[in-house]
Amino acid sequence: MLRNSVVVTGLGSVTSFGCGVEALWRGCLSGDDVTEPIPPGWSAYYTAASRKWAPLPPIDFQTHGFSRQDLLLMGMPSLLALSAAREAWLHATLPGDGKVEDAWRAGVFLGTGLGGAKAPFDNYRAHLLSGLKKRLEGALSMAPDDTLLAEHLSALQLHPRVHPLVICQTMPNAAAASLSIAFGIKGANETLSQACASGTVAIGRAYESIRRGELDIALAGGVEHLRDKAGGVFMGFDRLQTLARPMVGGEPENRPFDRRRSGFLFSEGGAGVLVLESATHARARGARVLAEIRGFGVNSDAHSMVALDEEGTAISRLYTEVLESAGLGCNDIDYINSHGTGTELNDSVESRLLERHFGQHPVVNSTKSILGHSIGASGALETIITVKSLEEQQVHTSCNLDDPIADLNFCLQSGPARIRHALTESFGFGGHNAVLILGRVLEDH
Template sequence: MTAPVVITGLGLITPAGEGAEATWSAVCRGVGTATPDPALTGLPVDFSCRVPLSSDALDQRIGRTAWRMSRDAKFAVLAAREAVRDAGLDPSTWKGARVAVVIGCGLPAGAVYEEQSRRLEELGADMVSALTIPQIISNMAVGEVSIDLKAHGPSLAPATACASGASAIAVARDLLVSDQCDIAVAGGTEATISRLVTTGFWRLGALSRRADAAAEASRPFAADRDGFVMGEGAGVLVLERVEHATARGARSRARLVGCGNTSDAHHPTAPDPGAKGAESALRIALAQAGLAAHEVDHVNAHGTSTPLNDAGEAALIARALPHRPSVTAPKGVLGHGLGAAGAIEAALTVLAVEHRTAPPIANLQAPAPEFDIDCVTGRPRPQDIRTAVSHSFGFGGHNVVLALARAS
């Protein structure tokens, strides 16, 4: 059993808005945020879930360094600032050498690739931005957060596709347990909605085609689900060892009591149909937490709304957690935040534990008849959630499960 760490701060910027409470409220309302996307006009899939902030509004919030940042880095900086404030911490006074930053990202700055490639071909090499490389490398979001927070401890950028944000939280836990830091700022970010990336996912058959009802397109675990909706955003958590948080009188929002990491070793993009690797990740997380399967009250499912993922995940939940804990899937509201999704959903799981409420799955009246799982539908369900798990799976066969428990 691994010593738990506590989560003392949350920061979110998502298609539901800026701030953890805005996202929590939207997820509890259970209404999809997908809308037609002018940047995707003319493509086979022309809708997405965008963060509702203009470029100017983002820049105003970031301040004088915004000019050099890609959109995903801006999201990460804003979410990290909120999480640190929420934790009651002040970067101007903390010991920066004992602060780690771990931010995962799946496909950084897709729009930057697209625009700079166009400039090269149409305008010539002299018109390619000198910021191209700093904006497209996958570690720059964590670099910008470290700079912004004056954090001099370890800074890492896990890249495990759609599990990246959850991987970052697991890595942060390990840094704390091994005493490489006292505070870890961890999560995921993504801002890669572009014509090329969207078309690439469409060619894989991964995206919903429901353009006539975009807000209803993402429908995890529904019988008529047909793919996910592109999303973006960032989720960041502040983690500390229990004794460190207690010594400074911090509020503990929840405990991170276990992390399971496995690989399917099956296929580049398709999940293992038996979900054996995912089930192993769940069992590892529970073993670390010292929890029996029947003690899990709530599951935040990866729930992408794709036929293969949802079928495998539903079978996994029914098999490993036969007592039928409540199941939610925020991608029905927020779309698929890719590398940010695992961190956004970990934060939402913390809020579910804290508010003792299981949010509904948007656009779902009942799960597909072959799925023997207790999906929350229609409205939020009051529930005494003491322990919960959050699932994150990614292309390449990455499986990450985080086990969370009530702070007290």
């Protein structure tokens, strides 16, 4: 480990397994099923082809140190990101008062795909229906015995309240700002939005900033929250035919890299936050190093808003550049945490490129085969899984992979693996490609 290297010293997450990285890691090793039928109310607005999702469990934020005031003011992305950041902070054994030593040399880098999309959906839905409600009320006053009309009206009992902070809750940068305020961080405060690659890009940008010597320490990761009252985000992805559809016989539909895949499992969201530091900073304060970030790269397909470039020219170039910047060859990569969504084209292109560049040596899995796709949070959660895999020398199973589409070394059963270097990658709507390479750090370093 070189003096100017960048290391990971803390991890925090909120996922369908609940709050905490340990719950996430154990859940992934067990391959536990987190899917549930979509909320019945969503079907009142739309008939979806996909029928399942991966919700978050109920979270009692007040037991996680949030005040009543926090809960009234903050949107879910801020609450989720702060929960994950507090865990990462404590995990990194940073000062208990929650403030950094040199606020100007600390940064926040947070990725999100849709920011606070839920806030306007929920706030303005009632207003869009209020005109209709007034007309029905007028009609009912003329015909008070019309029970069918009364029934229709009762279905529109939506109070047209607007939260005074709906704009702040909608801003994509609200979660990053919440972290900056909570931890007194005054250096960089950046929100990265590259759809499904957002979390990976955020961690990469933090890595670059520390490596250039601009910062000593950063909170970096991704957050997403996609549950709105009418299921508006879900229906958008469903309408685009990107979500996994029910299988005949009721078999699990979330099956990345399987021949019978039909789309990704929609996740309610979550948050993953890592503490990144310069090795010098970590060493000076006696922090335990979990992994080293060895390389990062990002580029763009310049091809389509929603589909990967089938040639994979940009991704191929990215592999070459990031490996070179890390001073590694393809054979040095022992584990690949794939993007692995379960969509027809994505898995086809990704598996072909992985096979071409890395062959059968690295063990490959898809964390989305368990958690589903949490868009802007996914890259951060998958980086956390990659750090845990390096640290514990174990790899979690890739679920529901009965008939693989490629001759890759897919992990079909969780277990031990010798991993020196690992690669994790994300590809986002709009053509964003991002790759991170991480390395194992032995205790005596």
